[in-house]
Amino acid sequence: MRELKIDPELRDLLPPLSDEEKKKLEDSLLKLGYKGAPIYTWHGYIVDGHNRYELCRKHNIDFLTDDLDLGDNATIIDVMEWMINTQLGRRNLPPAQRISVVDKFKRKIQEQAENKKIESNQLFRGNRYTGKLESSPNGEQSKKIHTDKELAKMAGVGTGTIARYNRVMNSDDEELKKKVLSDEVKINTAYEEIRKKETRICKVCGKEKKIIDFFGNDNICKECTRKEAEKNVNIPKMQSKSTQIEDIKDVYEDVLTAKNAKDQINQDYELSWLNETCTDFISQVNDRLFDLLCAVEKMDREHIEEANSVFENFISNVFDIQEKLNNKMKVEEM
Ligand SMILES: [Zn+2]
Structure with a gap:
């Protein structure tokens, strides 16, 4: 043999x-x-x-x-x-396990890039040749380093899910990490648990406050930011329209990516993918607009109206999908 x-x-x-x-x-x-x-x-x-x-x-x-x-x-x-x-597609793995596979892949890419850097540094030590090499010791390799978006696609999840997964895995709650990897606790639930416990010290008032009391990664709490904003007439620059559209396109792309070959389709996997994708979308929008980044507070009426029409369009597309499912059921009954 x-x-x-x-x-x-x-x-x-x-x-x-x-x-x-x-x-x-x-x-x-x-x-x-x-x-x-x-x-x-x-x-x-x-x-x-x-x-x-x-x-x-x-x-x-x-x-x-x-x-x-x-x-x-x-x-x-x-x-x-x-x-x-x-x-990956033919295995029926929960999202956390799929992400952990892609995470191993990402680490390997980083390890290879690091090795190559050390190699070329050793190779050229004592040599007069300095400038170019240090800036790009592994040009060929870094071209290959995959973006988070590509990695998310490989894992069949949204980039938001990857970010949440990383937050959980970077925490010191070993018990929770184990539960996420064994699919006992969903990524979003674990993420919420981690976030609830996190605190930060406000640079202005010096109080230790919950993460939810800050805008995004700010070091100044919401309360102090508001007070500051009242004093300040300048309106912060709006995020450009095209980036907003890019973001929405990302969500669509995540929703639309058919990752697995047709003959490998597993209906339970499809259902959990659908559930994960929809939940992910809702929590990403909530985080961005209201809970974490609170972008809506920096949007003027015109932009809020536009966001509203984006949603109107989105909702009508969702209805179309639901209609297709309903039609499918009708055909099945006949
Ligand atoms: Zn404060």
Whole structure:
């Protein structure tokens, strides 16, 4: 039987199968033998099929292999990206676990960039060549560093959810972190819990106040900001219209991204994705307009009216979607 190499980092990129999933796979292999896609390898290392490989070896079942060709310049980053794109969608994982997979990927990119920086610094130490290298020691690599938006897409969640996840994971509430990762507590609930506990000291009045008593990342509490604003006639510059539209487009894009190949569709996953996306949208808008950034307080009548028409448009689109669902049910009843 062919022996394949295992890289722990690649093996552990996605969470292990549940006992139940593993049992199902084992039963199917014993009953039907090896079926379906080959076990993929890259330079001899398994990149898809760790579980099937382990079970085939255990029961001495023949399996197929195929080499993954990502081109000569491919690195482990490309391999991980391929793994996430092909494997994350077919696993029915809760959002927190999907984000944690993408988070491992992001850390790997950072680690690689850091290594490359050290390498090139060592390489050029004592050399007169200084300027250019230090400013861009890893130009090629940094081009590849994925934006939060791209990472969010990979995980199949909104960027807001990633931000909330990070806030929770950066907290010192170990118990809560564990519960989020095991899907016992939803990301939004955990985030609210963390936020309620956070305080900040106001730079003006010196009082320790809850985070909700500040605008966004301000160091001056709302009360002091208001007092300050009353003294000041200058109206702060409005966020440009095009950025606002970009933001709304982001939300649409998140809503519209069909991440998974059609044949991998899992209806429970779709439902939790829908739920997560809608909840995320509502809490992002609430945070931005009212609760956290309180943008609405800096908007004039004209802009509030425009925001209102954006919502009118949005609501009518939502009604259209609901109509489609209703029609689908009617067809089903006939
Ligand atoms: Zn204050």
